[in-house]
Every structure is written in C-alpha cells, then in structure tokens.
Amino acid sequence: MTQESDLDSTVRMRFRSLRQARGWSLDSLAERAFLSPSTLSGIETGHRRIGLDQLMALARALGTSLDQLVETVSADDVVIRPQCEEQRGLTTWVLNRGSGPAGITVARMRITDEARGPGADQLGVHPGKDWFTVLSGTITLILGERAIRVETGQAAEFSTMDPHAVKARGGPAEILCILDHDGRRTHLRSPA
Template sequence: MRMTQEDGDLDGLVRKRIRALRVAQGWSLDELATRAKLSPSSLSRIENGQRRLALDQLVTLAKALDTSLDQLVETDTDDVIVSPMLDGAHGTMRWPIKAEPGMTVMRQRMTSPPPDNPASLRAHSGREWLVVLKGTAVLLLGNRRLRVETNQAAEFPTMLPHAIGTAGGPCEILGIFDREARRGHNADKKA
C-alpha cells in the first residue's frame, strides 16, 4: 500500500500530538513510556518518526494520555470558528462544542437572585460547568449557597437540586452542559 501526502500529514500530526500531550502533562519520555508499557526508546522513535505508528500502540498511548483514539487522529479542523445560536426568548447564546458530542456552551446575562423557595430548585441527570465572566453569581446546590465571583468557575452534578442567580446586580456567565444536562434544562423550560 502506497502512502499518500495526506497520510504523511496525518502521521506527522499524530506524532506531534503525542509529544505535545506528553509535554502538557509534564511527563518525561520515561514516564509516558511506563504508563503506555513501551520502552522509552520506542516512544522516542514514535515521536520522532523513526518508527511506524501501530494501531495497538496508538490505542495504548491514547489511554495513557487520557484521550481517545478518535481525538488523537482527528483531522477535521475546518470549522474552527463556531457562530452562536441566539435564543432571544431566554436571553441566551449557545455554542455547540465539537470535541464532545452533545456538549453546549451558553452565555447568559442574569439579573435576578436565585429563588428563595427550595421547591424551585431543579435536579436532572448530567453535569454542568459555570464560569462567571462578570459580576457575582449565586449557586444554590442542595442545601449550600455558594458565591461564584468573576473569573471563578464551578462544576457540579446536576442530580443535586440547583439554581443559579445573581448577587447584588447583574452578572454574565458561561454555562457548559453535557448532553444530559442540556436535555434536563430543555425539559425544565417546557414544564
């Protein structure tokens, strides 16, 4: 089988990703080699293009680097810029995230404090992440009341009853929802 230019580009890209992910973790060749059950010299030859890339080694390296094989060999980088979808009725913008199917990012300007009534808290399956861009948000999470200041973030399982509001004036947040959390919020809006 003859290797095309596109195959060579992918080969080089995968090798660069392996090295970049290793360096981002702060790992030496020896450390990643141990985690991937390879010899350091084999890993070095893989990163430097002196050894062919074998599928079984790529699977092992992906696991050791805490990524998926799909992400390690991803070539589709055409759609780098993603435009938001506007939801005027709820005052939000949403951006789909390609890296994780079903993930959604939503920017929202909040002007109301969280509800006083514990019965107003909602629970549903999934996980959410919240980043405060401006102002102070209040996250009610079960029996806890947490202040999340500008540039702080919170991550929480949505099976805990929760609500988000503001503290002392408007705030802007980015909410990041996995597929289940997004589905739960859509169900809440319809109820």
C-alpha cells in the first residue's frame, strides 16, 4: 500500500468515525457539507476520490480542521519512553512530551516511606490546581493544617494556593498526577 492510499484510507476512517460519533446519518452530514449522500457514501467507502473542496466542506461540517483530518502519526509519535529522574525519596517519570494542551504535564511519581514527596520539606504554594490519583500505597496530602489520607484508587484535586505537600504513608506509594505550568515548575526538577 502506498503512503497516499494509507492517508486516503485514514481520512475516510476519520470522516466515518466523526460522523458516527455525532450520531449523524450520511444524509445528515451530506446536508451539512452541501454534498449529495451518494457522493459522501462513495467517499466513505473508497469508491470515490476525495477532492480538496470536499475535504474542506467535510472538515467544516464536522467541526474540525483540514490539518487534523490529514495529519499523519507514526509509531514513533505515539510511544513515549519516559526517563526516570531520581532525587532523595522521589522518582518521577514525565509521561507526555513537552507540555500538553493548556500547558498540562502528566507524571508518575514514586514516593518512598522514609522520604517526602514533592514539596514536602516545606509547604508549597503556587497558582493553579493540582490533581493526582494514587496508583499504589497510601498518600498523606497536607493542605495547610489538615492532613488528608488518600488511598489506592482514590484521587485528590485541590487549589495550590493552599500551602500543600504530599507524603507517602506506611511504605512506598505511587501517584499519577496532572500538573499545570506552575505545578510543573514547582514540583518537577527540570521544568519544560
């Protein structure tokens, strides 16, 4: 199969999937894109070539961009091989490339029993919100004067303008956290 036919097939699949996700029939999408249902059916099944004018009309009708419809993604773009970063009692793996949408960073952290988690030596404050879920173990979330126990399978979301810290409780614990730009800068050793 050629690269052109791979892209063609991918674009057809994206049209069909977007249409079905919206619960639209061929007639409904055809009406929105100012195409005939038979033209749209031929495009989706591969019996008709897709013209640039049709691509643009379909992208507009589906509420997406032409770039998103035709972008190619290789296997190298999909798999992330996070690098392990260790500091006293804390091991961190950043799970996305750079900053994600709206400056969001996803990280996995392993916090050991004898050590404290990110910012635990002193309570930290920064603009925004932090979110984490406990993958294993138990975490003590310190928010100002409060100590909140967060166990495996539970999650926490809090304003980071409250003085805060995270500690492992009773043994090592692992969390998956989502940090905004300020949270990344505060909690990760090498910010992007």
